[in-house]
Amino acid sequence: MEREQIKILQIEDNPGDVRLIKEMLKESRRIEYIFEYVDNLRSGMQRISEGDIDVVLLDLGLSEITGLETLKRLLSSDMAVPAVIVMTILDDEESGINAVRSGAQDYLIKGEVDPGLLVRSILYSIERNEAKRKIQRANDELEEKVIARTKKLSETLKSLEEEIKIREEYERELKIKDNAIESSINPIAMGDLQGNITYVNKAFLKLLNYDDKEKLIGRNGTSFWQAMNEAREILEVVKKGESWEGELVVKKEDNTDFCCHLAANLVKDKSGNPRNIMASFIDISKQKKAEEALKKNLENIKKMMEASFRALSAVVNLRDTYTGRHQKRVTQLTLEIAKKMNLNSEQVSTLRFASMVHDVGKIRISSEILNKPGKLSDLQISFIREHPIIGRDLFKKVEFASPIAEIIYQHHERIDGSGYPEGLKGDKIMLEAKIIAVADVVEAMSSHRPYRPSLGIEKALKEIEDNSGRLYDPQVVDVCIDLFRSGEFKFEE
């Protein structure tokens, strides 16, 4: 690019040489030269540091420092040095050549310089210096790029090393897990998403009586489960990502089957994709057999209880036909009320036994008192009022019958506390006793007695309706009245 203005700094301690250069530059018409000079290197370097000088004419024969040292000192500074032309004396051209080798752009020999040569040298030096700077800048950029690339590469290398470390750690963990599964006492099998077996541990082989894993690998897991349809359903559930737990019948190698508890779930990889299905088994055949035996025992006990209570009820019937019949009919009504009130099967069973023998205590009271027509004396009443206590005492030592004993004991209690034998109130009375109390009154009033004719069902229902909430539990009363009024219930003979 053509320059219009060039700033020149001459470092020269010979005023004649300064004047000479200045004069020569004046002759130039094309370019404006702004000329400055200093007579020592230090001042020169200070001026250069301001950054606007284009060319330096440097005398290698300064009085303070001479020869190549002058140039070296200048170039060794940190600042951006402009183009440098060294000036040598006539018989020291060699210094000029060495100066160019050491970083100067050109040299001029004092006494041989003419204006044309000076201007050419200046322009040439500026161009050369700029080219040098460009190369320097390109080098610097390249170096920066290399440094950045190297940094990135070492970062990539580092993250790769970390990735390898994580993978190794993961594989180590996987190996530990694999070992744990293989040596686990729990039978474990793994399969693909179609249920084909891909792995079984030693415990699983033992569970199914196999001697070789290869006999199982590749077979479909559902073929070991007796209920094929159920097995396929389980597979579908697990494939959706839900776990499945329950009992299954599983086939052994010899085709015999046994009961197992199975827990199956979907195993996902690190990114959450389904990988395989894991199933662990527990042989519960012994437990199942024990459960069945227990169930059978319980049924036997229930049968024995039933027989005992029937026998007891028959004894009451023998002793006193009225009481026997009354207990049977109270049981009918009690069970209907219990059913309507949604009592659980255990409560219903207890209630059934209790109502069957609720007046069993009366076998200790003489028939004379029980069947006496007309008013009873206070003493006779107090005898009769002992029958719930006698009834309870008959059962209280039989452990499983303790709720039955308590219901019998409470069946004449009333919710306002006016009942006997204890005068219990409200919640202190068992619901089962409250139900028998209502059924007891309704049956007694609607039946013939040796000492009086039947008062009729309507009168009996009026009695419980009038005293609902005071003597009798309102909910039980409502259910009982509804049973009769709807025609849903009537006493069998």
Ligand SMILES: [Fe+2]
């Ligand atoms: Fe009674």
